[in-house]
Amino acid sequence: QVSLVESGGGSVQAGGSLRLSCAFSGNTRSSYCMGWFRQVPGKEREGVAVIHTGGTTRYYADSVKGRFTISEDNGANTLYLQMNSLKPEDTAMYFCAAGYPGYACYSATWRENARYKYWGQGSQVTVSS
Numbered sequence: 001q002v003s004l005v006e007s008g009g010g011s012v013q014a015g016g017s018l019r020l021s022c023a024f025s026g027n028t029r030s031s032y033c034m035g036w037f038r039q040v041p042g043k044e045r046e047g048v049a050v051i052h053t054g055g056t057t058r059y060y061a062d063s064v065k066g067r068f069t070i071s072e073d074n075g076a077n078t079l080y081l082q083m084n085s086l087k088p089e090d091t092a093m094y095f096c097a098a099g100y101p102g103y104a105c106y107s108a109t110w111r112e113n114a115r116y117k118y119w120g121q122g123s124q125v126t127v128s129s
Helices: none
Strands: 003-007 010-013 018-025 033-039 046-052 058-060 068-073 078-083 092-099 116-119 123-128
Touching (some): 003 116, 018 033, 033 068, 033 078, 033 116, 046 068, 046 078, 058 068
Parallel strands (some): 010 123
Antiparallel strands (some): 018 078, 033 092, 068 078, 092 116
């Protein structure tokens, strides 16, 4: 069983920064693609950023490119999302996700929720103008 626990959310003013952390445990070695999604009430959960674990492949949503950075610390079993220059439209519940065994992050499919087997409980990020 895999467990994902997010932390680091909160409230910040526009232009500020936050760093989300996702502590993962269990058999994640076969989850080659891990990342962050976000959701606001009434809308579908959307992909924010993913990373091919142990490698250099990263994908970002166009709306966060240049502002957000995804990284991993495998020694600490932790995934991070550094969020800079935050905007009110970044307000959402942010979820950490781990892909189905064997799924590697692909540019055409990384945004699909169905590619990810394990999800955290979410961490709220609120950006005020």
